[in-house]
Amino acid sequence: MTDTLPNPTRMTRTAPEIAALLPPGVEAAVLVGPGHEADLLAEERDAIRRAAPARRREFAAGRACARHALAALGIGEVPVPQAPDRAPCWPDGVVGSITHTGDFAAAAVAHRRELVSLGIDAERRDRAAPRLWPRICTPAELAWLESLPEGERVALATALFSAKEAFYKCQHPLTDTFLAYRDVEVRIAESAFTLEVLRDVPALEPYLDGAAAGRILHDDDVVVTAIALAAPSSG
Numbered sequence: 001m002t003d004t005l006p007n008p009t010r011m012t013r014t015a016p017e018i019a020a021l022l023p024p025g026v027e028a029a030v031l032v033g034p035g036h037e038a039d040l041l042a043e044e045r046d047a048i049r050r051a052a053p054a055r056r057r058e059f060a061a062g063r064a065c066a067r068h069a070l071a072a073l074g075i076g077e078v079p080v081p082q083a084p085d086r087a088p089c090w091p092d093g094v095v096g097s098i099t100h101t102g103d104f105a106a107a108a109v110a111h112r113r114e115l116v117s118l119g120i121d122a123e124r125r126d127r128a129a130p131r132l133w134p135r136i137c138t139p140a141e142l143a144w145l146e147s148l149p150e151g152e153r154v155a156l157a158t159a160l161f162s163a164k165e166a167f168y169k170c171q172h173p174l175t176d177t178f179l180a181y182r183d184v185e186v187r188i189a190e191s192a193f194t195l196e197v198l199r200d201v202p203a204l205e206p207y208l209d210g211a212a213a214g215r216i217l218h219d220d221d222v223v224v225t226a227i228a229l230a231a232p233s234s235g
Contacts, residue, residue: 012068018106018120021215021226025114029068030106035060047082061105062088062098069109070094087172097169101127104222116207118228119170121162125223128157136161136181138198144187155223159216160186162225163193166214170227175203191216193225206232 011031018028034057037045044063048056066080066088073094080098081089090096096109099122108120130153133142141160145153163186168179183199194211197204207229214227 012064014068014072015106017217018108018224018226021120021217021224022108022110022118022228023115023230026108026110026118026228027069027072028106028108028120029065029072030104031061031065031068032104033061034103035062035064035105039064041077041079043079043081047086058100058105061103062100062107065105065107066096066098066109069096069107073109073111085172087169095173097121097166099224101222106224108226110228115228116231117170117173118226119166119168120224120226121165121169122222122224123158123162123165125155125158125219125221127223128154128161130154130157132161133157136164138182138185140185155218156188159188159193159218159223159225162223163188163195163214163216163227166225166227167195167212170229171201171204174207174229175201177201177203187211188216191218195227 012029015028015030019026037056037060040060040063048059063080075091078091083089088098093112094109095112095115095117097118097120098107099120101122101124104122106122108118110118145157164181164184185196185198187194192215194213196211212227214225217224
């Protein structure tokens, strides 16, 4: 994947670069810049009533992206409130994911008839500093990182970390299961990754046939990862 993220425009816009990381039928939107609390719907404001200002701007940016992506999917203005576990509550028949890091926010959505779940995650390229690797990496992942040229390690460790975050968002609505970073193992090949779950999660079995696969979008400042799960084949 050689596309880069949209230039900073400080306005919400569709993001085909991110949608292209996922199967056909997905719509995505991105916002570079702060969100505005005044744009939130009443059901959404409840989630951040006691939040710090930075969290309120971040939340508003994510919801702006969600509403823009939903509109591209053909769904009119509806609230995207927050569940007790802080996951977004999508309209009936819709699956989606929201991510934000710094002044960057994005959302991706699809009809449930197309996908049963999806997850996206964005991280600053220097997010996964070496001191974090023992906590987020399996032994095989650590060995891989240490085999790389030193100048590439942090960015690729961040992509690895982001892939795990995206998968967690994707699997949790289906399983209601907490997965630790070292419960999954990621293998990266340029702009794609595969991911293997290392512990037994029976609720995931209908959706996985071996390793799950996702895509990576590398930018000068941000790494975005995305993964989706389709409905089990009836055949």
